[in-house]
Amino acid sequence: MRSEWAEPIQSIIKMATFTERMAPVLLLWLAVCLSGTWAVDRGNFKTCDQSAFCKRQxxxxxxxxxxxxxxxxxxxxxxxxxxxxxxxxxxxxxxxxxxxxxxxxxxxxxxxxxxxxxxxxxxxxxxxxxxxxxxxxxxxxxxxxxxxxxxxxxxxxxxxxxxxxxxxxxxxxxxxxxxxxxxxxEHLRMRKDTQADPEAEKKEEADPANQAEEAVNEEEEKVEDGMWEETFKSHSDSKPNGxxxxxxxxxxxxxxxxxxxxxxxxxxxxxxxxxxxxxxxxxxxxxxxxxxxxxxxxxxxxxxxxxxxxxxxxxxxxxxxxxxxxxxxxxxxxxxxxxxxxxxxxxxxxxxxxxxxxxxxxxxxxxxxxxxxxxxxxxxxxxxxGTQAFPPLSALAYHQCRWNYNDQEDVQAVDAGFDQHDIPYDFIWLDIEHTDGKRYFTWDPHKFATPRDMLQGIMDKKRKMVAIVDPHIKVDSNYKIHNEIRSRGYYIKNKDGGDYEGWCWPGNAGYPDFTNPEMRAWWASMFAYDQYEGSMENLYTWNDMNEPSVFNGPEVTMHKDAVHGAWEHRDLHNLYGFYVQMATAEGLVQRSGGVERPFVLTRAFFAGSQRYGAVWTGDNAAEWDHLKISIPMCLSLGLVGVSFCGADVGGFFKTPSSELLVRWYQTGAYQPFFRAHAHLDTPRREPWLFGPENTALIREAVRQRYALLPYWYQLFYHAYRTGHPVMRPLWVEYPQDTATFAMDDQFLIGRDLLVHPVTEEGARGITAYLPGKGEVWFDVHTFQKHNGAQNLYVPVTMSSIPVYQRGGSIIPRKIRVRRSSTCMEHDPYTLYVALSPQRTAEGELYIDDGHTFNFNKKEFIHRRLSFANNVLSSINLAPDAQFSTQSWIERILILGASKPSKVTLKTADGQESQLEFDFDASMSVLTLRKPGMNAGADWTVVLQ
Missing domain, CATH: 2.60.40.1760 (glycosyl hydrolase (family 31))
Structure with missing residues (x-):
């Protein structure tokens, strides 16, 4: 038996309320301990034939x-x-x-x-x-x-x-x-094969409004299996409404x-x-x-x-x-x-x-x-x-997570390791072990004795933390959160009217009724700094297990005949996680007096969940096929409004080879939510633990992510304003190109970046499809130009991340290396101008403070960047907005350019100056050095 599983198993055995129905849970734990791995048991989950209503229909x-x-x-x-x-x-x-x-x-x-x-x-x-x-x-x-x-x-x-x-x-x-x-x-009706409620039946017969229901023929009234009750494994689902x-x-x-x-x-x-x-x-x-x-x-x-x-x-x-x-x-x-x-x-x-x-x-x-x-x-x-919530800029950077970082010293050591190896990161995450005995909103008194000191140390480096807060509450009379929820009557009820209880990480747990707006308001209030002890403004939240997960429930979830006020759980099951994330996000907004944007990650979600934060693809595995599937899974979510999606880099279960881990970092760096995460039973896998060569490859992938943060941020601003996905299938931008309709091994970020990650073990090359007849695409690493509407074979090495910029686009980057995104706030921009065959290009630059809602008060910069007739200009798209930035334009690269005789910068105050430039004739790349204009100003650059 593995030592890390001993305590939960012993707690199950010791619980006074242990019953025969707990046997499957105990067996599940034992199987995990003995096998050393998780694997889906399809027998735990229904097929259509085992779901009575699906089979009937x-x-x-x-x-x-x-x-x-x-x-x-x-x-x-x-x-x-x-x-x-x-x-x-x-x-x-x-x-x-x-x-x-x-x-x-x-x-x-x-x-x-x-x-x-x-x-x-x-x-x-x-x-x-x-x-x-x-x-x-x-x-x-x-x-x-x-x-x-x-x-x-x-x-x-x-x-x-x-x-x-x-x-x-x-x-x-x-x-x-x-x-x-x-x-x-299937209309609601009274059950005819039982006299369970004769008074109700008499009342129904006396009500002329229900006479139509009485016309039901005998054949339909014949009670079939699963109509009024249903059994799956050892679980019985009563159906009082039929x-x-x-x-x-x-x-x-x-x-x-x-x-x-x-x-x-x-x-x-x-x-x-x-x-x-x-x-x-x-x-x-x-x-x-x-x-x-x-x-x-x-x-x-x-x-x-x-x-x-x-x-x-x-x-x-x-x-x-x-x-x-x-x-x-x-x-x-x-x-x-x-x-x-x-x-x-x-x-x-x-x-x-x-x-x-x-x-x-x-x-x-x-x-x-x-x-x-x-x-x-x-x-x-x-x-x-609604649209995708506009996240804080830092949430689009790199996140380092594990189940679990052991204690404050471990957190400090991992944080220092990133600095030692010169790899940027923004968030470090704590899983369930950071709590006092799986009691959420608490800290382990021995391992995390001074959480504010820990958070302050991270804040001093302009970094942040995420701590998990799950919606199963330990049934413990010494636990404030449990006592409050029980005394207020906020728990979901079982069919007999008592508080519904099930098994999850703390052992016996209650499940708050998040469908109740009073419960949600109370939950939100618990994130206040004076309620959530040890929390600070750089602590954000992760809602896991919110399907809800119930270890001893049918299909590892809640009984359908549990009760939320007037409704059964069966009516609203898929909404539960939506409400948990809603209440949590509201709590993070409220704690700042409505000033700061929240960041909340959720595992369960529904239509509209995009309004409250990010999702990830759950407990994947360190296997090549799981790396590949992350692309269509996130593309599918983006098509239905949920742009902020990612997969656990490296795979949650099992242990990745160094090659798989590197390729996953290279893929994750170009997906919207970029977080490494691993099961507690796996060896440690911080980016520097696989030898200096792999550390260098991972460092480069992470740095590419940070350089593109201005582009990611403006795309999320557009997603917030329009609902358009950030990560897109090719057919979205090329809707008439049938070659793209089933393509899901490559994707677009916005309109202008095409990514074909390397997801095959031992790959020596990939074939990327570059769409658009009459268009051109530029390799972002070499600046080599390729025509659209072709399949391009690309030889690859372990350092290759095939990414292409569309001709006709302008993409801003920040290429100075910092320890976190917040440290980059005032850094200068480099503009990558990729010319179309018509020698034009367009792009945008969006800047705000990166973390508050003040952009809704017109505190932002939004500029159109345009190249035509050998003139590059920056035009204000929001003249009524007010915001200033210290950032400037330090370099402009024009891809597909011709060599000019001179380059002139004209500023809004009428000043003109000549710019230094280099021209690489072999790649047709013109580099304008140190133009120096403020990123929020009007200016034009004229090529002559």
Whole structure:
């Protein structure tokens, strides 16, 4: 038995409340100790066949829809259509609501017309009630109605029997709803095979409002397995409300590529699911997850994008219950030759992808985002759920983490090691062992006896710390946090009304009900400096295990029949982590009086989580395939609003070879969230522990990250303003280039940097695809120019990080080496001007104080950098903003340039001066030395 596992195992054994149901947990711990490794046990997690509602819904056959639209019930106001649907099998009526939303979106809501009790509708995810636009009735007959959607040629056709919606533009069908007849809505009902509550049954029968429900036929009322209770392994799930699943299908004509619905360890392009399980959205703590399958992971964003060369659209399924997504395609499985044969033979079959969403409870509330461009879909989704939080600049730098740094001396030694080896870093992290017995908001009294001294020592070097605060609270009458939550009644309840308790790192734990706004407000107050002892302004927060993780729960999470006020956990499971991060971020804002931007990392997330901070891809492994999968996993998150994503550099489980570790640093340095992290059972792996050659390679990768911080920062500012992703698939910028549609081994940072990391063991070369016919790309290391629209073979060595700057762009860098980003604040800029074939280029420079919300008070610099007609100029994009900087422009490199006879600098006050320059004729690179103008000023540089 490994010594580090002895204490938790002994604590489990010693607990007085140990029961037979704890046996699986004990066995799990023992297996870990004996094997020395974690591995996912797929038997711990349900398949669709083991999830009763998924199995029921998936058994429905296409083309047999029982739903009919009752056209005589149609009501149309200026902004809203309502229409009743009836299930001809059981006579239960549904209410359809249809809205045209501003920004080229359509909202479809379907609920029971008269449910026995309210059904859950997801709160807090939408940033506002979406503004509507007018609709009008174009025509109506006994078969259906046609509505104008405001846009000149867009309309919706509502077919009556069976019910179906078609969204059209001109003659083109953009999307069809229920075209396969898989709408299903399990209405709430009283159980008929038991007299458990005869009084309630009598009351229901006496209520004429529920007579429609009484028309349910005998066949439907036959109780099937899993309708009213369900067992998985040793866990029983009581279902007091009975079956309540909802389902709807969408057809996407002309579409072969769909993306999104994270989180899954899978390719960027989603696969068809006909032959196996659907993609599952159900936040789960999955130890050392497997790759390339549709199993659920830590987060769930129910947003899918569809793309072809003509259009991009999106579907946002606003439901927080367990959800399964089926994808089928009429071109799936066809070889390239088969598709060519279709083309040659003139096959009339239009490619089509069909998608079906199935959720366990709630209502159908879906937003159809009609693009037409990728950037339009990003903006549409951002208008619904908000944009990526604008992080402090330091959070975009390098983070050093481990489970766990042992004590204050260890922290000090690691901090000193970075200085000794001249590697910059901004944040050092503390995992669960820093606490007093896994009691969050506390410090181990022996190992971290003087946390303020430790934090002050880090602050003196302009660095910061992150400490973990998890949402499972040790049940201990001597623990202030537990006593407060219990006395205020803020814990989630079990089905019998007592506080829900489960097992996690502290042993027996309670789970705060973060869906309760009073609980969230109290939690936020606990981050105040006078409440969180030992905390200071340079201490930030990490929320882990917030799926929530419950070691002895079904599928390592909470029982679905646990209770949050009026709702069951099943209704809102995927929202729990969203609320934990929301409350934590609010706490960090409040502690500074609303001045400082927070930084909070979360493992579990939902739609809208981007508003509160960063996510990472969870407990990966030190394997090459895990390095590769980090790219499509983060690309998928960026497509659905979550730009601030990264993976544990080096892999959390297992031990990387020095080659894998170096390649992971080189990849992570070009992903949005850049953090090294490792399991406590792995050997130490600070960057200098693998020999001087590897230290030098890692140092160079980290320094490349720091040099590009001005570019990363301006991209996150744009993500905050627009919702556009920071790390992008190539098809986002080249939407008509079919070669890019399934590409996920390379990516763009913004528009202007293309990265193809080396992710193969022993690689001697890579093949990078440079998009854009008529464009050029410059190798950022050698300045060699390459034409676009080609596959470029690139020989690589261990020092290679293939990165290319798009011709036509200007990228600012800070290239002086400092110990942290804060030390770089006043450093000068170097501008890299990469000329297009037309000898033009454009870029931006964004500067603010890097950490407060004062940018919202117009305290920033935002400038456009432009090169045309041999003139480089800096133009103020925000003349009403006020901010000053000490930084200046110390060097300008113009790539693809010709040699000038002279270079003149003209400043805003009319002064002119000649600039020194060098010209490298072999690479066509012009270097302007020490122009010296302030980064916030107007100026022009003229080449003659």
């Amino acid at each position: 998936r058994a429905l056959k296409p083309g047999q829809s029982p739903y009919r639209a009752l056209l005589e019930t149609l009501e149309l106001t200026n902004t809203r259509l309502t229409l009743q649907l009836i299930n001809d099998n059981n006579k239960v009526r549904l209410l359809l609501e249809l809205y045209r939303l501003q920004g080229n979106m359509t909202r479809v809501k379907i609920n029971e017309l008269k449910p026995l009790k309210p059904r859950y509708e997801v709160p807090d995810v939408l940033i506002q009630e979406p503004p509507t636009e007018p609709m009008s009735l174009l025509s109506q007959d006994e078969n259906g109605v046609v509505l104008s959607l405001g846009a000149e040629s867009q309309r919706v056709i509502v077919s009556a029997r069976p019910f179906r919606l078609d969204i059209m533009e001109g003659r083109e069908v953009l999307m069809s709803v229920n075209s396969r007849g898989l709408l299903a809505f 079956p309540s699943a909802v389902s709807l299908d969408f057809s996407l004509p002309g579409v072969e590529h769909v993306y999104g619905i994270p989180e899954h360890a899978d390719t960027l392009k989603l696969k068809t699911t006909d032959g196996g399980d659907p993609y599952r959205l159900y936040n789960l703590d999955v130890f050392q997850y497997e790759l390339y399958n549709p199993m659920a992971l830590y987060g769930a964003v129910p947003v899918m994008l569809a793309h072809n060369a003509q259009r991009t659209t999106g579907i946002f399924w606003l439901n927080a219950a367990e959800t399964w997504v089926d994808i089928s395609s009429n071109t799936a499985g066809k070889t390239v030759f088969g598709k060519m044969l279709d083309y040659v033979q003139g096959s009339s079959e239009t490619p089509q992808t069909d998608v079906r969403w199935i959720s366990e409870s709630g209502i159908i509330d879906v937003f159809v985002m009609l693009g037409p461009k990728p950037q339009d879909v990003f903006s549409q989704y951002a208008s619904l759920t």
